[in-house]
Amino acid sequence: MTNGKKALITGIKGFTGHYMAAELSAAGYEVYGFGSSPALNELRYTQVDLMDSKQVKSAVEAINPNVVVHLAAIAFVGHANPNAFYDVNLLGTRNLLTALADLTNKPEAVLIASSANVYGNNTPGKLSETIAANPANDYAVSKLAMEYMANLFSDKLPIIITRPFNYTGIGQAENFLIPKIVNHFRARQEIIELGNIDVWRDFSDVRFLVKSYAALISSSSFGHTVNVASGEMHSLREVIKICEELTEHSIHIEVNPQFVRPNEIKELCGDVTLLNNLTGNKLQKVPLRETLKWMLEEKN
Template identity: 75%
Template sequence: MTNGKKALITGIMGFTGQYMAAELSAAGYQVFGFGSSPAQKSPNYIQVDLTNLAEVKQAVERVSPDVVIHLAAIAFVGHADPNAFYDVNLCGSRNLLQALCESAKTPEAVLVASSANVYGNNTPGRLAESTLARPANDYAVSKLAMEYMASLFYSKLPIIITRPFNYTGVGQAENFLIPKIVKHFRQRLPVIELGNIDVWRDFSDVRDVTSRYRALLHSSAFGQVVNVASGKMHSLREVISLCEELTGHKIDIEVNPQFVRPNEIKELCGDISLLDKLTCDNSAKIPLRDTLKWMLEAKS
């Protein structure tokens, strides 16, 4: 059953984009998507270079969306070209917001995905939105710059900025930590090389993240920056133990000094008080064990 409204997802072919499309489609939206890869067979997919303003304007007019979820970004911190972070994450985002401003129809809500990476690596504990940002790499700097840039459009567009913490699920690239661990267990490899496994992090399930994004679209949280996280911490040692329990396979951990960050924070967790308040959502989150089981048992 449709609600008669159109949703535009940038980065729809990415890991999060595909789950976001399923979430909004189930909520009754007609889903359209922008992506950088060649056009898919779907008439609702448009190949767009976000760094080309004219191209972005044309595509926005073609869709005329009611809600927008901006996920498109260079997201891998180790990406080879530092300039690409700024070209896409900052300038590309600005092009999108400008195009939405100049569109014949103003959207009801525009969710812009930033990152908890903006907090950096030197503030331990449970981080609230008021925590001082201390970005420690080009990816994080580009995302924080994007937040400031987006704030220039607050008076013109109903913008919500999210800062997601770590999240994972089936389909996430294997250069991310949890998929790397899951791959080793799926292949029943004897050894895995990791950095410091005695660190605690906040891991969400991608399906919970996209559910929260949908809820925020209807929250009227405009002009706000909102953490999206589980609010719970798990150690990497615990992740390994859960995988061992689920698969019956034991694995030897070798600490590779190249993977150990100097002065790495032991505990990092998202304060989701604002998120819970805005979405009025106290529902149970998907436990990490269930997420790992889903990933371990997924068909490749």
């Protein structure tokens, strides 16, 4: 059952893009995607270099989307080239928003994924959107700069900015922490090297995240910057304990000093009051145990 509307997802081939496409397709949208990898005779997919403003403009005009979910970004904080963060996350986003603002029939919703990394590492506890940003790396600075730049388009486009906290699921790269832990258990490894395991973090399921994004789009929450998180904290020690229970396999943890971040905050959690208010408290969180079980049981 289609709703007769087109959705454009940038970064559609990425971890989140795959789930976002399924979510919007299920909601009745005709889903189109941009990505940096070549198009292999794929329907409704276009290889687009976000740094090429003419290419972006042409691709956007060809689709003329009703809603846009902008996920394309350099997302791995340890990326080797800091300039890439600013090129893609800031300038690439500006090219996209310029192209959208120039459309005769403008989209009815544009959701831009920022990051909870903008809060930095020095404010413990539950973080609300009103807390001052204090980015601690180039990735976070590029995302915060992107938020400010996007606000320049607020009179031209119906923009929603999201700040997702940690989230995970099947298909996430192993250089992220939870997939690394899960893969060690799936392979029944004897030892895992980690940093500080007595930190508490907010972990969401990617399936909850994309449902949150879809709900924000349909709620017309324009002009808002919204945390997307579970609102609950779990320690890494707890993550390992759950994996041990689910797999009946125990693993020896070795703390690698290289993985321990200086001045790391013990507790970080997203305040989801605004998210719940904007979406009418209808979102169903996925318990962490259920997410880990799903990932551990993934078919090879």
